[in-house]
Amino acid sequence: MTRSLRLWIGILLVLSIQLLVEAGKDYYKVLDVPKNAPLSQIKKHFKKLSRVYHPDKNPNDATASEKFMEIAEAYEVLSNEEKRNTYDRFGEEGLKQQQQQQQNAGSNPFGNIFSQFFGGQPQGKPKTANIEIPLQVSLEDIYNGANIEVDISKQVICNHCFGSGAHGSDSIHTCGACQGQGHVLKQVQIAPGFVQQFQQQCDKCQGKGKVITKYCKACNGHKINRGNEQYTVTVERGMSSGQKIVFEEESNESPDFDTGDVVFTLKTTAHPTFERRGNDLYTQIKLSLIEALAGFSKSIEHLDQTLVKVSRTGVTQYGFVEKIDGAGMPFMDNHDQFGDMFVEYLVEFPETVDQQFIKDLQEHIEVDSHWLDASKNDLCRSYFEFST
Numbered sequence: 001m002t003r004s005l006r007l008w009i010g011i012l013l014v015l016s017i018q019l020l021v022e023a024g025k026d027y028y029k030v031l032d033v034p035k036n037a038p039l040s041q042i043k044k045h046f047k048k049l050s051r052v053y054h055p056d057k058n059p060n061d062a063t064a065s066e067k068f069m070e071i072a073e074a075y076e077v078l079s080n081e082e083k084r085n086t087y088d089r090f091g092e093e094g095l096k097q098q099q100q101q102q103q104n105a106g107s108n109p110f111g112n113i114f115s116q117f118f119g120g121q122p123q124g125k126p127k128t129a130n131i132e133i134p135l136q137v138s139l140e141d142i143y144n145g146a147n148i149e150v151d152i153s154k155q156v157i158c159n160h161c162f163g164s165g166a167h168g169s170d171s172i173h174t175c176g177a178c179q180g181q182g183h184v185l186k187q188v189q190i191a192p193g194f195v196q197q198f199q200q201q202c203d204k205c206q207g208k209g210k211v212i213t214k215y216c217k218a219c220n221g222h223k224i225n226r227g228n229e230q231y232t233v234t235v236e237r238g239m240s241s242g243q244k245i246v247f248e249e250e251s252n253e254s255p256d257f258d259t260g261d262v263v264f265t266l267k268t269t270a271h272p273t274f275e276r277r278g279n280d281l282y283t284q285i286k287l288s289l290i291e292a293l294a295g296f297s298k299s300i301e302h303l304d305q306t307l308v309k310v311s312r313t314g315v316t317q318y319g320f321v322e323k324i325d326g327a328g329m330p331f332m333d334n335h336d337q338f339g340d341m342f343v344e345y346l347v348e349f350p351e352t353v354d355q356q357f358i359k360d361l362q363e364h365i366e367v368d369s370h371w372l373d374a375s376k377n378d379l380c381r382s383y384f385e386f387s388t
Contacts (some may be wrong), residue, residue, distance in 0.1 A: 027074035046075040127260040135264040139271040143303035145237040155252035156227035160218035163255030171214040175205035182209040238332030241268035279339030292347040318347045
């Protein structure tokens with residue numbers, strides 16, 4: 001093969017690779033970041049976009065779901081150093097070929113993920129502390145489900161320097177004291193002719209290996225600022241008081257630590273009508289003396305504003321409890337299944353009663369008592385005759 005032919009083949013290969021790179025998806029455009037964006041900026045844009053297009057905020061919106069998947073795919077590549085390098089050189093097609101080669105070689109592309117959960121080596125830096133927030137919710141929120149908007153003030157990485165603390169990349173230089181190592185060697189004479197050598201953190205760069213000659217104006221070199229984030233907390237039907245809703249990696253940000261979580265803990269406020277016990281609801285209905293004696297028909301407004309009708313005929317004893325099947329709280333793991341409702345009846349006695357009413361009531365009770373005694377005698381007589 002001649003030299004010129006080899007040259008042309010090389011040029012064609014380079015052009016082919018370039019065409020493959022340009023033909024694939026532009027993950028940087030998807031996340032709206034420049035190609036030299038640091039990981040902190042990529043994370044920030046991913047979180048922002050994923051909250052906008054999350055399926056929970058866009059139910060039955062196929063376009064939003066597709067966009068969310070695209071954002072997740074872009075972040076999965078650009079947040080991984082090895083995959084990002086491959087993507088920058090060979091594009092989306094290069095990633096596919098790399099994955100195919102790994103599968104053919106018998107490697108598990110998910111091994112790193114599983115190793116983090118099942119005894120593998122710990123990955124990344126220590127995390128910032130979680131932000132714990134009690135979230136007050138009503139019983140209606142838990143019965144019907146709700147989306148609650150919450151604004152949180154927290155520490156965020158500076159948008160101008162992306163956590164470097166420097167005015168620009170030309171303001172960051174290798175430390176001359178430690179030659180970028182972050183530590184220096186010290187010698188101490190412990191006895192004549194005996195010298196001990198030990199390693200300690202470089203005082204000039206504080207162990208960073210870099211020094212900044214001009215600080216960022218936005219954060220004054222602190223690398224962080226105070227910022228606000230808006231969160232949509234989804235309270236699912238049937239959740240319990242004390243249950244936690246976790247937003248992973250949304251706590252205070254720091255360039256020197258991985259980000260912790262924001263944890264919302266549900267706190268159910270007292271309800272004027274119902275008390276929840278497990279998946280059951282308990283309530284009370286007050287009856288007048290006439291209603292307790294003669295019967296009644298009433299309605300209870302449920303947590304979804306529908307009406308639950310209750311009625312009884314005849315006498316209702318004070319403290320009697322009626323069970324209404326399936327009128328309780330929805331089960332969290334099965335929204336088609338409900339607990340029960342228990343209604344306790346309390347009789348309100350009047351402060352004063354007309355004497356004629358008392359007389360009529362006594363006569364009625366006397367009649368009932370005589371009838372009951374006569375019935376008992378008849379029953380005993382019948383039983384005796386049958387036995388003999």
